[in-house]
Amino acid sequence: MSTMSTAQHLADQWPGERPEAARRLLAAAVDSFAARGFHATTTRDIATGAGMSPAALYIHYPSKAALLAEISRSGHAATLELVERAVQGSDHPVEQMRRLVEDFTAWHARGHTVGRIVNYELRALPAADFAEVAELRRRIEDLVKQVIEDGVRTGAFLATDARTAARAITGLGIDVARWYNERSTEAPEQLGLRYGELALRMLGAKV
Amino acid sequence: MSTMSTAQHLADQWPGERPEAARRLLAAAVDSFAARGFHATTTRDIATGAGMSPAALYIHYPSKAALLAEISRSGHAATLELVERAVQGSDHPVEQMRRLVEDFTAWHARGHTVGRIVNYELRALPAADFAEVAELRRRIEDLVKQVIEDGVRTGAFLATDARTAARAITGLGIDVARWYNERSTEAPEQLGLRYGELALRMLGAKV
Numbered sequence: 001m002s003t004m005s006t007a008q009h010l011a012d013q014w015p016g017e018r019p020e021a022a023r024r025l026l027a028a029a030v031d032s033f034a035a036r037g038f039h040a041t042t043t044r045d046i047a048t049g050a051g052m053s054p055a056a057l058y059i060h061y062p063s064k065a066a067l068l069a070e071i072s073r074s075g076h077a078a079t080l081e082l083v084e085r086a087v088q089g090s091d092h093p094v095e096q097m098r099r100l101v102e103d104f105t106a107w108h109a110r111g112h113t114v115g116r117i118v119n120y121e122l123r124a125l126p127a128a129d130f131a132e133v134a135e136l137r138r139r140i141e142d143l144v145k146q147v148i149e150d151g152v153r154t155g156a157f158l159a160t161d162a163r164t165a166a167r168a169i170t171g172l173g174i175d176v177a178r179w180y181n182e183r184s185t186e187a188p189e190q191l192g193l194r195y196g197e198l199a200l201r202m203l204g205a206k207v
Numbered sequence: 208m209s210t211m212s213t214a215q216h217l218a219d220q221w222p223g224e225r226p227e228a229a230r231r232l233l234a235a236a237v238d239s240f241a242a243r244g245f246h247a248t249t250t251r252d253i254a255t256g257a258g259m260s261p262a263a264l265y266i267h268y269p270s271k272a273a274l275l276a277e278i279s280r281s282g283h284a285a286t287l288e289l290v291e292r293a294v295q296g297s298d299h300p301v302e303q304m305r306r307l308v309e310d311f312t313a314w315h316a317r318g319h320t321v322g323r324i325v326n327y328e329l330r331a332l333p334a335a336d337f338a339e340v341a342e343l344r345r346r347i348e349d350l351v352k353q354v355i356e357d358g359v360r361t362g363a364f365l366a367t368d369a370r371t372a373a374r375a376i377t378g379l380g381i382d383v384a385r386w387y388n389e390r391s392t393e394a395p396e397q398l399g400l401r402y403g404e405l406a407l408r409m410l411g412a413k414v
Binding site for chain 1: 383
């Protein structure tokens with residue numbers, strides 16, 4: 001069954017301490033949310049996709065909203081982490097921004113299905129989960145803004161409205177999740193390289 | 208009722224020859240698709256939002272998919288038209304691109320609710336409608352690519368992979384529909400001006 005194999009494949013995205021059944025449920029939830037949207041997905045759809053009964057689902061997650069929250073939280077945590085690594089990997093704003101855009105773009109191409117859910121179903125999150133995810137998003141945007149401001153100060157970037165530019169740069173990467181698919185001819189890393197160049201040009205860096 | 212007033216407001220987006228009832232239905236469909244997604248919306252939701260009975264809905268549209276197709280087609284036709292106007296408005300690639308990005312960005316900010324549906328529910332379109340909309344999207348992307356290629360040839364823009372740059376520039380505008388909302392502090396036109404500058408810098412234009 002193709003749903004099961006996709007679910008199995010996606011289960012690799014949630015390694016670590018979670019029980020295997022929880023990972024299968026997260027992967028099946030991604031499949032269902034991507035195919036029908038959050039509101040049209042039932043817990044039964046998700047359980048079936050994971051090869052489990054609805055009762056078995058409730059052992060791990062109290063609701064489909066809890067699954068969405070976990071997908072959204074871990075997706076945002078992963079992107080925040082790669083942004084932090086990019087900033088820590090260099091002292092130079094140009095190199096920080098290059099790696100940041102490369103990795104952020106490649107992540108949204110590679111994980112385009114999760115990327116869509118994480119970015120387009122924000123309004124379906126319960127209030128407490130939304131607040132938590134909004135805080136992760138704020139930290140990502142603040143880091144991008146900080147690199148831009150550092151680069152403007154050192155003369156590596158042209159003067160620019162840092163908030164608008166930060167939004168444009170994160171938006172560029174997020175939008176990749178919308179259109180990228182398995183038939184896309186560019187590898188995620190290749191697209192990352194190209195978007196890295198475009199973003200640096202956008203900031204007026206000499207590249 | 209707030210749904211009705213939004214529906215009334217949105218009805219202005221479909222002027223012209225359509226009967227008033229058809230425009231109310233389109234506006235109510237936009238409200239419902241935006242709130243719950245296409246798959247979780249019923250024709251009854253839409254009819255209720257338009258203050259009509261389901262039977263009255265079927266006089267105008269055979270299905271909710273027909274409403275989605277009409278929203279998607281007219282949204283894409285409107286953006287193609289503004290892109291064509293921008294290209295026809297000047298002979299200079301820099302001015303063509305500036306106006307194109309300004310208008311495309313402002314459209315996606317102003318019409319962010321329709322913009323989300325038009326861009327995120329493509330996969331829910333029936334095959335024939337999808338093909339028609341895909342053709343409109345191809346024409347938009349081709350025009351953007353053409354302006355980039357013209358600018359590279361005349362030396363107004365730096366050498367660049369035109370297809371990737373075209374995708375980045377349209378993606379930048381489309382992504383505005385994702386995050387823009389009534390609480391956004393920048394007016395659509397102001398955001399358009401800023402994104403126009405950023406896009407020209409991205410292409411290496413001297414601005």
